[in-house]
Amino acid sequence: MGTDIYQLIDPAPLIKYGPDILMSFWATIRLTLVSAVFALILGTVLAAMRVSPTPVLRAGGTLYVNTFRNTPLTLVLLFCSLGLSDTLGIKISEEPSVNGYWLAVIGLTIYHAAFVCEALRSGVNTVDPGQSEAARSIGLTFFQTLRTVVLPQAFRAVIAPLGSLLIALTKNTTIVIVAGYWEASAQMKQMFDEVAATPAIFIGFALGFMVLTLPTGFFFGWLAKRKAVVR
Numbered sequence: 001m002g003t004d005i006y007q008l009i010d011p012a013p014l015i016k017y018g019p020d021i022l023m024s025f026w027a028t029i030r031l032t033l034v035s036a037v038f039a040l041i042l043g044t045v046l047a048a049m050r051v052s053p054t055p056v057l058r059a060g061g062t063l064y065v066n067t068f069r070n071t072p073l074t075l076v077l078l079f080c081s082l083g084l085s086d087t088l089g090i091k092i093s094e095e096p097s098v099n100g101y102w103l104a105v106i107g108l109t110i111y112h113a114a115f116v117c118e119a120l121r122s123g124v125n126t127v128d129p130g131q132s133e134a135a136r137s138i139g140l141t142f143f144q145t146l147r148t149v150v151l152p153q154a155f156r157a158v159i160a161p162l163g164s165l166l167i168a169l170t171k172n173t174t175i176v177i178v179a180g181y182w183e184a185s186a187q188m189k190q191m192f193d194e195v196a197a198t199p200a201i202f203i204g205f206a207l208g209f210m211v212l213t214l215p216t217g218f219f220f221g222w223l224a225k226r227k228a229v230v231r
Contacts, residue, residue, distance in 0.1 A: 024187035035108035043116025068114040077107040077179040100180030119161040123154030163220025
């Protein structure tokens, strides 16, 4: 019995696969950061559409948000892999790992942009309407007002929610294997197959994700307090 328990908590597999584990977490970090940047850009555009005075833009933004907020991320990633790559033949690179990476980025971006949009829209709603009216009274257009007056304040108001979305994105990278990209969770599955599904491996990878997400949460919490809009 003692031997069996020791095998369950034996850290040897983590040491043996150490370089591969580090590379897989680097792949997760790279995927998270690039997807976060693109999701922020697309989400900002969608938020502008959602608050636009133009009905067509508002309808387009609303349709996008309602569609992807209510669609499982797994289906979005499968569409990118099977739909875009396999069926339509859209390949960003002939190298499978590079192609899988960008398919995963596309899937994560279009999914999380819907949530970024709603976070930013809630931030826009916190801005005093009088400031927008004042900006328009001096001749600024709607988009000029949005860019120079409204969005800077909206971003400051939603720093904490955006941090939560970044943490969620980090954790959601664990399913991008369906798009053909190899990251930390795929490495853990391989170790389960080759060694055994031991608590030591599970705890090791869980701690790895905590190292990624906990500092992010603390940083965005600190930043939200530092940049809070005084009203």
